[in-house]
Amino acid sequence: MEFKKICVMGLGYIGLPTASTFATYGLKVVGVDINPTVLQTLQNGELHIHEPGLRTLVQAAIKSGNLEVHSRPEAADAYIIAVPTPIYKDKRADMRAVIAAAEAIVPYVSPGNLVVLESTSPPRTTVDLVRPILERSGLKAGIDFHLVYSPERVLPGQILRELIENARVIGGIDRSSAEAGRDLYATFVRGEIILTNATTAEMVKLMENTFRDVNIAVANEFSRLADQIGVDVWEAIQLANRHPRIQILNPGPGVGGHCISVDPWFLVEAAPDDAQLIRTARMVNDAQPKFVVNLVRRALGGELSGRRISALGLSYKPDVDDLRESPAIEVARQLSAAGANVTAFEPFKPDFKLAGLETVSSIDEAVAQAEALVLLVNHTALRSINPRTLANLTPARVAVDTVNGWSPESWQVAGFKVFRLGVNA
Numbered sequence: 001m002e003f004k005k006i007c008v009m010g011l012g013y014i015g016l017p018t019a020s021t022f023a024t025y026g027l028k029v030v031g032v033d034i035n036p037t038v039l040q041t042l043q044n045g046e047l048h049i050h051e052p053g054l055r056t057l058v059q060a061a062i063k064s065g066n067l068e069v070h071s072r073p074e075a076a077d078a079y080i081i082a083v084p085t086p087i088y089k090d091k092r093a094d095m096r097a098v099i100a101a102a103e104a105i106v107p108y109v110s111p112g113n114l115v116v117l118e119s120t121s122p123p124r125t126t127v128d129l130v131r132p133i134l135e136r137s138g139l140k141a142g143i144d145f146h147l148v149y150s151p152e153r154v155l156p157g158q159i160l161r162e163l164i165e166n167a168r169v170i171g172g173i174d175r176s177s178a179e180a181g182r183d184l185y186a187t188f189v190r191g192e193i194i195l196t197n198a199t200t201a202e203m204v205k206l207m208e209n210t211f212r213d214v215n216i217a218v219a220n221e222f223s224r225l226a227d228q229i230g231v232d233v234w235e236a237i238q239l240a241n242r243h244p245r246i247q248i249l250n251p252g253p254g255v256g257g258h259c260i261s262v263d264p265w266f267l268v269e270a271a272p273d274d275a276q277l278i279r280t281a282r283m284v285n286d287a288q289p290k291f292v293v294n295l296v297r298r299a300l301g302g303e304l305s306g307r308r309i310s311a312l313g314l315s316y317k318p319d320v321d322d323l324r325e326s327p328a329i330e331v332a333r334q335l336s337a338a339g340a341n342v343t344a345f346e347p348f349k350p351d352f353k354l355a356g357l358e359t360v361s362s363i364d365e366a367v368a369q370a371e372a373l374v375l376l377v378n379h380t381a382l383r384s385i386n387p388r389t390l391a392n393l394t395p396a397r398v399a400v401d402t403v404n405g406w407s408p409e410s411w412q413v414a415g416f417k418v419f420r421l422g423v424n425a
């Protein structure tokens with residue numbers, strides 16, 4: 001199947017790189033977003049999201065005339081839905097954006113078209129939610145138009161490379177739909193393209209991220225056990241991982257981002273009685289910030305009220321500027337709620353402001369009055385701090401490392417008492 005013009009619904013972390021990549025590979029692309037600020041930012045040649053190399057790619061796509069951004073779709077050969085699928089407070093999937101995007105393209109769906117759902121979605125969303133909406137056009141999916149589910153698996157910070165190199169799963173509601181999906185993504189995908197059915201493709205995406213969440217949860221529980229038993233969890237993990245078939249992940253302050261902390265709930269919602277381990281892993285990871293706060297309390301002799309703490313790092317993971325669902329922010333909030341005076345610094349967002357938290361734009365300011373320094377994100381810039389230099393900038397002589405980022409020996413030599421997650425000092 002030949003594609004000349006496509007419509008990408010949603011210009012976020014996935015939609016914008018995808019739209020821009022298709023455009024630089026020669027397709028006419030209409031990028032659609034309902035957020036006027038997003039459209040204005042893009043039309044001004046700016047970006048609303050930060051991903052290495054993305055600005056250059058988007059500017060090239062727009063300059064080539066192949067990428068246009070609008071608030072509404074246009075008739076095209078294919079439509080890609082890449083809008084957010086968050087969860088409500090009660091952990092149910094919020095599919096409003098997918099429903100709205102599918103409804104927006106109904107007037108344009110024509111015979112021979114391909115529609116792709118990329119958004120991470122509960123199992124059976126493509127066949128039970130999206131298909132009936134699209135068939136309001138009077139056309140039948142699988143007969144008049146192709147319909148597939150094809151998940152993204154790119155790692156934020158590596159999106160542009162992985163978009164092209166990663167293997168791609170294409171799940172069709174029938175074989176000819178899957179083949180049409182393959183034809184579209186073969187435009188730029190260099191990884192293997194594997195065909196399956198739509199519901200299996202939805203499940204594959206959820207299983208990938210759920211598997212990771214469960215494995216992070218067991219690493220976090222190992223950190224609690226090690227603390228109780230008097231073992232250095234980091235040394236133990238390193239030794240265990242010398243086993244040829246063991247790969248234990250890293251404990252930390254918790255699981256953030258809009259993927260790993262969200263996607264497992266779609267499986268819990270689909271079969272609550274059969275997703276006990278998945279639900280428990282989510283509870284373990286969501287409780288990890290509390291465990292870190294107790295470690296800081298212990299480092300400060302048992303009392304947090306009135307103590308001056310410098311929280312270093314607020315992003316949800318190292319070397320990204322994304323703070324969504326960040327466990328580091330949750331730790332800072334809980335320390336503040338326990339009465340501590342928290343000053344936070346995020347090197348990737350120095351001007352970030354957060355109600356109830358004092359945030360500063362330099363590490364010097366962050367540590368100037370501190371009694372304790374708490375490393376919450378293993379950013380390269382924070383990992384490489386020289387403790388001797390820092391000791392001259394702060395009265396603090398307590399360092400709490402929640403990500404195994406600092407060498408305990410170097411910090412002790414520089415005069416700090418070091419407390420580490422998963423190590424009973």
Ligand code: SAJ
Nearest residue numbers: 152153154155208212249250252255256257259260316317
């Ligand atoms: N984390 C740990 N310990 C670890 C690894 C991660 O505590 O050993 C934490 C991170 O600090 C972060 C959270 O888990 O807070 C999630 O980080 P992540 O490294 O899993 O990465 P994401 O969420 O940015 O990307 C994941 C990736 N999925 C998998 O690795 C299976 C990516 O491939 C997906 O495309 C992405 O979710 C997504 O969009 O679904």
